[in-house]
Amino acid sequence: MATKRNESISDAVIRRLPRYYRHLSELLANNISRVSSGELGKEMGLTASQVRQDLNHFGGFGQQGYGYSVSNLRDEIARILCIDMKHRLVVIGAGSLGGALAKYPNFAKRNLEIIAIFDQDPSVIGKKIGDLIVLPVTKLDDFVKHHPVDIGVLAIPKDQAKLMAKKLSELGVKGIWNFSSTDLEMEETAAVVENVHLTDSLMRLTYRLHN
């Protein structure tokens, strides 16, 4: 059971979980086996209070007078984020971004596996990207029906994104990781969407550069 009660956890908390995970991994790599909320918070720019509040949404992982076991806490957060389970991804769009995502090295240790990559361009189909061969999108239906796919990664132009998201969702893919610069909202469907807007991120940087 991930949460203590059936309370819904705020997005602000969820956003911090992967950061906790990274920082705890870092501590672990440095052979540090225990950490207090104060120390962890200081590293991450959070108050001790906030760290304890965040963690206590999911259960009491610490021990009074001692703090938290780094490896235990890291495992708990991995479990909360569900990266203790294997997830299978397909990438739609074998352009340079799709290709880069398909080869991204940091997925494996989080149990994330890219199992196929698709494109519609005949000049790209058949090419090798890492260990994968680019398949024609026309084979997508067939592929998904015969392989378990948890997440579809959209690295295609924005005008095709909505349609492809709908298709994936209809095929039973439950998660969409969207790199097309349009906000996908899937009210109709059951799929969960996570939008990554690279230019939005860069525009926040240009804002802060001058303010």
Added chain:
Amino acid sequence: MATKRNESISDAVIRRLPRYYRHLSELLANNISRVSSGELGKEMGLTASQVRQDLNHFGGFGQQGYGYSVSNLRDEIARILCIDMKHRLVVIGAGSLGGALAKYPNFAKRNLEIIAIFDQDPSVIGKKIGDLIVLPVTKLDDFVKHHPVDIGVLAIPKDQAKLMAKKLSELGVKGIWNFSSTDLEMEETAAVVENVHLTDSLMRLTYRLHN
């Protein structure tokens, strides 16, 4: 003058600005010339109140009884985000992610220009990526001293990220767009850092997939 007074704008507001910009661009592309806070909010999943509050941090761009001029509001937001100015970027790391960013098509219309890409690997140096030729990192100092560089894009392994951020900052580069999976914090230096953590984003998706 971007803000009305010298109030500091909350991060939550800044995060929405690029979304406003995208949605207004969309409306403009569909030849819609005016929009009310209610309509814009509905499209974006915000209340009319919030739209008006957000915009009024920067000035009164609307007109009672009419709403907002789409093109005018879009221009104002572009100005607030400073994408009416040209920004010059250099990419550090010509791996597949660095390469993809160097070729990313959505930058140009926001006045963002990639002017060089660097790598340390001799087998990559000299290769062509889009219109650019990969330069050796040893030439970085010299390049930055002779060309105006606003933003450094880090697409390198995390253990090299901190050092490279420091170097860029010392060379006078004021913005760091960091794709290395470590949180760069530049208290010592004057550089502004925007972190993009792809695996964090994916972990939020796996969380929501199961909760």
Added chain:
DNA sequence: TAGATTGTTAATCGATTAACAATC
């Protein structure tokens, strides 16, 4: 003018911080 919609103030809601008893 009447209707619509803004800009802005006030009320509410939620997230962060502070405080402290519990306890290892």
Added chain:
DNA sequence: TAGATTGTTAATCGATTAACAATC
């Protein structure tokens, strides 16, 4: 035991929503 640090409740702060007078 004494010291440290948690889990949790209460207080504060800030962001979102509601309300409405101003006005195009």
